[in-house]
Amino acid sequence: MSDKPPVISIRNVTKRFGNMVAVDNVSIDILEGEFFVLLGPSGCGKTTLLRMVAGFELPTEGQILIGGQDMAGVPPNQRPINMVFQSYAVFPHMSVADNVAYGLKIAGVERSELRTRVDEALELVSLGGLGTRMPDQLSGGQRQRVALARGLVMRPKVLLLDEPLSALDAKLRAQMQFELAELQDNVGITFVTVTHDQDEALSMACRIAVMNKGDVAQLAVPSDLYEYPANRFVADFIGSVNIFEGRLSIDEPEQAVVDCPELGRVYLNHGVTGAHETTVWVAIRPEKITMLPAGQAKAKDSPEGSNVAHGQIKGMSYLGDITLYDIRLDSGRSIRVSRPNLSRWDQEEFQWDDKVSLCWHPSSPVVLLS
Amino acid sequence: MQDWKQHKATFGAISLGPVLWLAIFFIAPLAIVWAYSFGRNAGLTEIDISGTFSNYARALEPLYLEIFGKSVAVAAITTFICLIVGFPIALGITFASPRARPWMLLAIMLPFWTNLLIRTYALITVLRTEGYVNKSLGWLWESASGLKALVGLAPLSAWEPLPLLYNNFAVIFGLVYVHLPFMVLPLYAALDRLDKSLIEASLDLGAGHFRTITQIVAPLAAPGIISGIIITFVPALGAYLTPDLMGGPDSQMIANVIERQFKRANDWPFGAALSFLLMYATFILIALQALRNRKAETRA
Amino acid sequence: MRLFQRAPIAPLDYTRRLWMRAWMAGTLFFLYAPLLVLIAFSFNDSKRNIVWRGFTLKYYGKVLENDALMAALGNSLTIAFLATLFSILLGTLAAVMLWRFEFPGKAGVEGTMSLPIVVPEICMGVAMLVFFAKLDWPTDLPWPLNLSAITIAHITFCFPFVAMVVRARLASFNKEQEEAAKDLGASEWQAFRHVLLPHMKPGIVAGALLAFTLSLDDFVITFFTSGPNTITFPVKVYSMVRFSVTPEVNAASALLIFLTILLTSVALKLQDFTKATA
Numbered sequence: 001m002s003d004k005p006p007v008i009s010i011r012n013v014t015k016r017f018g019n020m021v022a023v024d025n026v027s028i029d030i031l032e033g034e035f036f037v038l039l040g041p042s043g044c045g046k047t048t049l050l051r052m053v054a055g056f057e058l059p060t061e062g063q064i065l066i067g068g069q070d071m072a073g074v075p076p077n078q079r080p081i082n083m084v085f086q087s088y089a090v091f092p093h094m095s096v097a098d099n100v101a102y103g104l105k106i107a108g109v110e111r112s113e114l115r116t117r118v119d120e121a122l123e124l125v126s127l128g129g130l131g132t133r134m135p136d137q138l139s140g141g142q143r144q145r146v147a148l149a150r151g152l153v154m155r156p157k158v159l160l161l162d163e164p165l166s167a168l169d170a171k172l173r174a175q176m177q178f179e180l181a182e183l184q185d186n187v188g189i190t191f192v193t194v195t196h197d198q199d200e201a202l203s204m205a206c207r208i209a210v211m212n213k214g215d216v217a218q219l220a221v222p223s224d225l226y227e228y229p230a231n232r233f234v235a236d237f238i239g240s241v242n243i244f245e246g247r248l249s250i251d252e253p254e255q256a257v258v259d260c261p262e263l264g265r266v267y268l269n270h271g272v273t274g275a276h277e278t279t280v281w282v283a284i285r286p287e288k289i290t291m292l293p294a295g296q297a298k299a300k301d302s303p304e305g306s307n308v309a310h311g312q313i314k315g316m317s318y319l320g321d322i323t324l325y326d327i328r329l330d331s332g333r334s335i336r337v338s339r340p341n342l343s344r345w346d347q348e349e350f351q352w353d354d355k356v357s358l359c360w361h362p363s364s365p366v367v368l369l370s
Numbered sequence: 371m372q373d374w375k376q377h378k379a380t381f382g383a384i385s386l387g388p389v390l391w392l393a394i395f396f397i398a399p400l401a402i403v404w405a406y407s408f409g410r411n412a413g414l415t416e417i418d419i420s421g422t423f424s425n426y427a428r429a430l431e432p433l434y435l436e437i438f439g440k441s442v443a444v445a446a447i448t449t450f451i452c453l454i455v456g457f458p459i460a461l462g463i464t465f466a467s468p469r470a471r472p473w474m475l476l477a478i479m480l481p482f483w484t485n486l487l488i489r490t491y492a493l494i495t496v497l498r499t500e501g502y503v504n505k506s507l508g509w510l511w512e513s514a515s516g517l518k519a520l521v522g523l524a525p526l527s528a529w530e531p532l533p534l535l536y537n538n539f540a541v542i543f544g545l546v547y548v549h550l551p552f553m554v555l556p557l558y559a560a561l562d563r564l565d566k567s568l569i570e571a572s573l574d575l576g577a578g579h580f581r582t583i584t585q586i587v588a589p590l591a592a593p594g595i596i597s598g599i600i601i602t603f604v605p606a607l608g609a610y611l612t613p614d615l616m617g618g619p620d621s622q623m624i625a626n627v628i629e630r631q632f633k634r635a636n637d638w639p640f641g642a643a644l645s646f647l648l649m650y651a652t653f654i655l656i657a658l659q660a661l662r663n664r665k666a667e668t669r670a
Numbered sequence: 671m672r673l674f675q676r677a678p679i680a681p682l683d684y685t686r687r688l689w690m691r692a693w694m695a696g697t698l699f700f701l702y703a704p705l706l707v708l709i710a711f712s713f714n715d716s717k718r719n720i721v722w723r724g725f726t727l728k729y730y731g732k733v734l735e736n737d738a739l740m741a742a743l744g745n746s747l748t749i750a751f752l753a754t755l756f757s758i759l760l761g762t763l764a765a766v767m768l769w770r771f772e773f774p775g776k777a778g779v780e781g782t783m784s785l786p787i788v789v790p791e792i793c794m795g796v797a798m799l800v801f802f803a804k805l806d807w808p809t810d811l812p813w814p815l816n817l818s819a820i821t822i823a824h825i826t827f828c829f830p831f832v833a834m835v836v837r838a839r840l841a842s843f844n845k846e847q848e849e850a851a852k853d854l855g856a857s858e859w860q861a862f863r864h865v866l867l868p869h870m871k872p873g874i875v876a877g878a879l880l881a882f883t884l885s886l887d888d889f890v891i892t893f894f895t896s897g898p899n900t901i902t903f904p905v906k907v908y909s910m911v912r913f914s915v916t917p918e919v920n921a922a923s924a925l926l927i928f929l930t931i932l933l934t935s936v937a938l939k940l941q942d943f944t945k946a947t948a
Contacts, residue, residue, distance in 0.1 A: 077576045086567070089568045106581065385767045458694075466685040484705065488926055
């Protein structure tokens with residue numbers, strides 16, 4: 001990964017609007033050819049960051065380099081990048097082909113070359129033959145493809161996409177996630193996408209930067225974000241999770257123990273560095289907890305038997321592929337457990353108010369320091 | 371939407387007042403004027419509605435055609451200047467910070483709320499021979515003359531006040547002064563509705579600001595530009611007060627001629643015909659605009 | 671709004687560009703300088719109104735002592751008040767009628783309703799002159815009945831504006847609110863009073879202020895309907911302006927400008943201005 005130079009280098013960038021800090025001292029390197037996603041809740045600064053890369057907002061402090069060149073003072077129309085806008089921003093008074101050709105015409109591309117490049121771009125996004133249509137004759141998905149083609153035809157170093165799938169319905173969005181990833185793979189152009197949808201981010205990205213309140217909370221590949229979240233914000237934002245506060249009472253290289261008042265002792269088969277006798281948080285994903293009828297807990301000496309908690313089922317929601325259980329622990333706290341419905345009668349095994357025992361493997365909990 | 375037949379009593383109670391008022395105090399007066407336009411003076415106060423077209427024929431004489439043409443030209447020049455001045459203003463308001471925007475709109479609107487007569491009078495006071503414009507220009511002239519003398523050149527000739535009032539220039543100046551808000555508001559409304567990311571997309575694809583404005587902003591704001599043009603042109607065409615107070619003997623517009631028929635020449639039938647010609651011109655413009663809007667609506 | 675800001679100007683910050691600021695400043699100067707000069711010279715202690723000779727309020731005193739001018743102002747305010755009252759009533763009814771009902775000839779009624787807004791003032795003035803002459807409308811009635819012709823003319827061109835504003839407001843009404851009221855037992859009239867009317871209120875207030883200003887401002891139409899005993903303020907000022915530029919006219923004009931600013935401020939206050947236009 002490190003043999004390629006970063007195509008975009010964001011260095012200590014801060015953006016303030018009046019007293020409001022939208023982006024707070026962010027540094028990110030985006031590598032050539034990768035599908036990079038900025039993920040975060042609304043208002044976290046991800047769109048502001050993208051718009052600074054595009055040149056529509058100017059950083060209050062810090063530097064943005066594209067292809068090694070400082071972009072300070074370079075207006076958007078001279079940056080080697082293009083953007084797909086959230087509203088698509090397809091010019092409503094121009095045909096599809098004219099929309100795609102707009103940038104090429106300004107760049108002074110010759111007529112014959114222009115036509116072949118426009119056709120190629122439309123072909124690429126499966127809009128071949130629709131060049132003469134007007135935007136108001138297209139569906140939302142097609143309009144988005146026009147916006148994509150309009151950016152790609154410029155052969156930019158980087159294509160920026162601002163919430164590209166947010167305006168599409170759920171089915172179309174799932175399909176476009178695959179198509180976008182495949183398209184990016186085919187053209188080899190670096191994509192930088194902003195989204196608030198974690199499924200979208202996890203399914204498309206090479207790497208994801210999770211942003212919170214103007215800061216990068218974690219930058220990692222998708223599976224690491226889920227399995228090794230760096231803090232409570234990321235653990236909670238990506239997927240569903242149970243978080244318990246506790247104190248680290250034993251911390252050795254090969255094992256550790258966290259005492260959680262609301263959950264009991266939690267055994268881990270790995271060490272936690274540098275947090276002895278401080279407050280920590282234990283995060284356990286619902287699907288990593290095994291639920292058994294009360295009294296049937298696994299043998300104490302099995303790995304999963306070391307972690308046991310008891311409670312009563314206080315809520316169930318059947319979702320088809322899985323069933324979610326809301327369990328009131330003896331401490332009074334609720335914990336969420338999910339069970340896959342592997343056979344057709346699995347969901348009948350447990351009923352409301354059943355007493356249950358919960359077990360989990362010592363490798364499952366993640367200890368978070370912040 | 372309810373069908374009136376199902377709520378006859380309510381519908382009657384609601385609609386009677388406005389409809390009757392409009393019929394009696396608007397349609398009836400216009401109908402009388404319309405009828406008079408086909409009549410002729412018979413005696414001092416009697417008007418004989420004979421169905422003659424002679425009033426309209428007279429309106430087509432070169433003298434009146436020229437005044438019509440002149441009115442159209444003055445209104446067109448006024449509208450054009452308002453567009454040139456108003457477009458950057460509307461653009462500036464659109465892209466102002468949300469906090470500044472209402473104040474800027476207010477700044478444009480406040481003169482519009484001020485009495486037309488007073489605004490015209492204010493212009494007269496600054497434009498007249500002893501007014502401030504002439505005095506400032508005179509001062510500049512003297513200074514320039516003095517400077518030239520200082521460096522050893524021949525001083526300029528003595529300052530002659532410019533005739534800024536009681537001519538066509540004054541009429542157009544006054545009409546622009548009065549009608550500028552009419553142009554700015556529809557332009558602003560159109561620009562404000564414009565999706566800002568369209569402008570950004572154009573810049574992103576390599577276009578400069580000027581190109582973006584001519585190729586993206588102007589075509590997309592066209593409905594607003596056209597309604598701004600019509601909203602400015604129509605009242606400018608029928609303007610009475612400005613040419614009356616600021617114009618010279620040769621800058622009379624159609625409204626002044628109409629007024630003269632009713633208040634001085636006492637030729638009501640001819641005045642009525644002129645009124646209706648002015649109204650027809652107005653209606654045609656507004657109908658064109660409405661047609662355009664309807665077309666745009668059915669397309670959307 | 672500092673003229674020179676240090677922060678760099680983003681691409682769409684057109685308002686912060688220097689040429690734009692110069693253009694706007696120039697336009698505002700063009701719009702306001704004549705009015706400011708007019709107001710300033712209403713305080714000038716000089717008959718000729720060209721050179722500043724010191725501060726005085728004597729022309730305001732003269733205006734207040736000028737019975738004809740004060741009577742004209744009284745007429746104007748009376749007419750504006752009456753015209754506003756009737757315009758609210760007729761305009762609101764018209765707005766509800768057009769918004770709520772489907773009836774034959776609706777497009778025609780709608781078009782006719784918008785005519786007083788677009789017909790050139792001179793044509794409307796002429797029509798009113800002819801109409802009242804034809805009816806032999808009495809001109810020697812006692813005050814304020816002698817203002818009836820002018821008031822009727824003003825109502826005719828004001829109430830379509832009120833209808834337009836109120837109707838625009840009605841467009842944002844959620845009909846389910848009215849249905850909810852009826853579902854909870856309200857009668858047709860109660861639903862109107864408790865749900866629809868409160869929703870229309872901002873529109874009615876805006877329409878009322880518009881009507882008041884239009885009526886107070888109108889010169890042309892009044893010019894054709896007023897007689898020697900029914901002079902309004904603009905008509906009086908017109909006759910004064912025709913003669914000469916005097917400090918007294920300045921003072922009278924300045925008074926009306928202050929009145930306008932006062933009315934506008936009240937209007938903005940009532941409508942929570944910064945929110946409404948933002």
